[in-house]
Amino acid sequence: MEVNKDRYYRIKWFWNILKNGLFLFGVRNRLARIGFDIDPFYWVLEGDLTCESPKIKGDPSAYEFTQLNAEEITSIKKKIHGNDDAAGLPNFHDQQICIGLEYKGEVAAFMIIELNDFNYNRKKFHLKENEAYLFHMYTFEAHRGKNLAPYLRYQSYLMLKDMGRNRIYSITQFFNKSSKRFKKKLNARHLQLFMYIILFKKYHYHFLIKNYDS
Template identity: 40%
Template structure:
């Protein structure tokens, strides 16, 4: 599968699409980090299995199959998320899972699930037994607009339960309106709202702005 995501024209087009789809603040925040100012409010979510009606794939082809993506195929994501094939392989080797949607011989969309504790913006989030952390949901350009990411997030539990994982958590930027809409559609549960402020990669502050769950757990 030709990965057009790596071209310069794709990256320019992606910037425009983000702004057009209400992600101006998300894009601006990412730009400010390049000059040393990192203002990052974000939600800590709990994914809810069967929390909504099963999403439908908007495609005349319905032969998508849920599968694990292994070391032999993970190179398709080389440098797309800022990680090299070697780094991706290392993550899988230490237990990270990659679940994908495949149509015929092509990978259309995928996501990663980490089973280890997560450090995000210098805050530690504990991942316990039978839990996982959902990250980096990605749909390839040729398959965008077909609702695959939502479909994959909903159905990934079918494979994860075979690994003994029955609870998933995730982090979503306050400014990432697209991901927030998907979470709302899937009825994912907001647990906490945090704010991270970083200055020139030297000074960092972390704040808990709101605890939706009323339970002081999941992080340190």
Template identity: 30%
Template sequence: MLTRLKNYLTYVDAKLKHDAPLQILYHSLNVLSIRVQPFYIMQEGLFTDTNPFELPHLQTYTVDWFEHADMHRIADLPDRNTPVKEMLARLDQGDLCLAVEDGNQIVAFTWCNLTWCDFSGYRFRLADDEAYLYDAHTAAAYRGMGVAPFIRYRLYEELARVGRLRLYSFTERFNRAAIRFKQKLNSRIVDSGLYIQLFGRWSVSRNSRHFKHTIRQ
């Protein structure tokens, strides 16, 4: 219990240091069970034959798919706040988690869903050549080393091997760092929307529907 509390406080501290003021406001409302989330849906994917991002700061590293036994290690990271039970459920439903490790240390990881684009308020079933990317995270000690774009592009490559070339993700409109990150990966905005949830019970979502009903066809 104390470990979970410590991890949550570290998570909040990281939010205060790195997030834009509007993001902090939205996070504060979320603590009060009021979720207001304006978002972009981004399309990502391969844009070169080889991974243009390298890890010169890491002498040795490994990249592999994480399994059930690794979820406790993710949960123990000081700035993570996702319960082990939730991550195990992701794996059980077929989601995948690709990770970079430096020896026994988790450097970064990113998740993908091959069945559903499962973002709150914007849910649709994926085609055989699509995937939904979510929950990308880099450990605090390895930030600023170019790890995030490296593992993201590596995920593109792994998914391309099984025919998944059209990749989607969501970005909060006021998360400038995330938008710059996606731009570095040649991602493009294909739709936008707003999701509001009150007290975990009532929710409403607004989006153009142009992407789901026109662009994807």
């Protein structure tokens, strides 16, 4: 029974990454587990409120914008534990903000907002008082295809603007086509392209490949 269950999970995982254009992204995650990781990523500027406000497909009144607390986030982590497309869900702390969309009392999508300096792949990023960093956008499978990610992202722009945070950043992994697609809808702009390499889980290297503002 366990063998069949494991086989079903692997087939489902492979189908999901093919369906969402994430084949190379998924392969890269698998190679990282054995100590060889090549992670090109974009440093991205978001928060362009001149873009068209995204709409939820279907019945938008069924979804409620909400801010999640630590207890709710712990429950979410248990629910999605073990899914490859949710790998790397970070530990949430009280200096961050987690927002989401609820559907009939259950979280359908969520993302985290960082307001302080942070590390990504051992690279330090510094945030000023008018800046914010958006990360770990996740939509549960039952609610995918409803345009929830762009909608929630846009709501975060409005919230952060009211907080005086008018410079909003994110990171997009080069192979993550779904992330590129939904950010493109929001007029997100690439600022820089970095390459991060890990060898044997021991040696770490960063390279700036391209600066799009220069």
